[in-house]
Amino acid sequence: MTETRAAEWEQLPLEAKTTAPPPPAPGFGQEARRRLFENKPAVISIVFIVLLVLAAIFGPMLSPFSYFQQNLKLANIPPAFDTYEVTASDGERTRFFLNGSNFNLYQLDDDGHVLGLLRGGRKDILKKQQPYTFGDAEILLDYSQLPARLIALDGAEIRPSGWSWNMTYLFGTDQLGRDVLVRQLYGARISLTVAFVATLVNFFIGVFYGGISGYLGGRVDAVMMRIVEIISTIPLTLYVVLLMVVFDNGLISIIVAIGSVFWVDMARIVRGQILSLKSQDYVAAARTMAASPARILTRHLLPNAIGPIIVTLTMLIPSAIFIESFMSFIGLGVTPPLASWGTLTSEAVETLRAYPHQLFFPAAAISLTMFAFNFLGDGLRDALDPRMR
Structure with missing residues (x-):
């Protein structure tokens, strides 16, 4: 009997030993991060937003131009153009491009940098022609029929030798000769600043307003929610316009205007979450331990x-950018020469037919930024949903 018991307690061989216990399951934060990084549109949106913020901060510092610097001689230059070459008898070659909208010739170097405006001879008003002389070579700019064309003295039309990017002004220039790229980057700085500051103000007001309303309940909740409903009945855009008229135009005014009314959606969402959470057992345990209402709410x-809260905050940022751009578009945003995407769009509408590139860049920036924040919000919503575990 003793031998039998001893055999039961003999040490097992190495190959018969049990395997090591499995690693602990990943926490909620690790799972949320993994699901977020598996969402490709959300990851691309994060990269785009980070690059946009870096470009808005450092881009204007690296540019040789300022957002208000004007050069009327180089107004309305496109970001890409057809190039022409004229060679004189002494072998001197002149490279230039024709701006068919304002009938000007601009000299280029071999790399595509704009050197300046070429001056021609006296215009023939009746024939709608203007001569240009390059050494002993002479050509005519004929704009009697559109599009304008270049013709030699023998009547042969001069064809483009190729095309080139504008290496001096990568996004071209506007009607006042200002660099569109640096104004675009400065506009990103203004628009993102308004969006982030207004959203941050909305975060604090909406979270604590909705949290207090949901936690206290009763008459306090009824009164606070009636205030929210009164604010919600007024269209947001109309309310912001009225506040902008009272506060006058400017960056600070539009931040105050958006931040003062943009928190109602956040307050409603937080109130609903608090109403569903305050009946949980851990809240009752905190009350039993004499925790104050402020500690229960905040901790x-x-x-x-x-x-x-994070998902709603992410969704509010593109809405704030759109409202700021719309206010600037109708003339109630930042004042010139400051540039935001809304003011750039408003200025570009005036020259849409002749220079569509001036409208393309701010419109594309607004659209891509709103798409990026919406995709990021969708990714955060899926990643932070506990039912997805």
């Missing part, structure tokens, strides 16, 4: 509602 309820 227990709001941290557990952080997922919907």
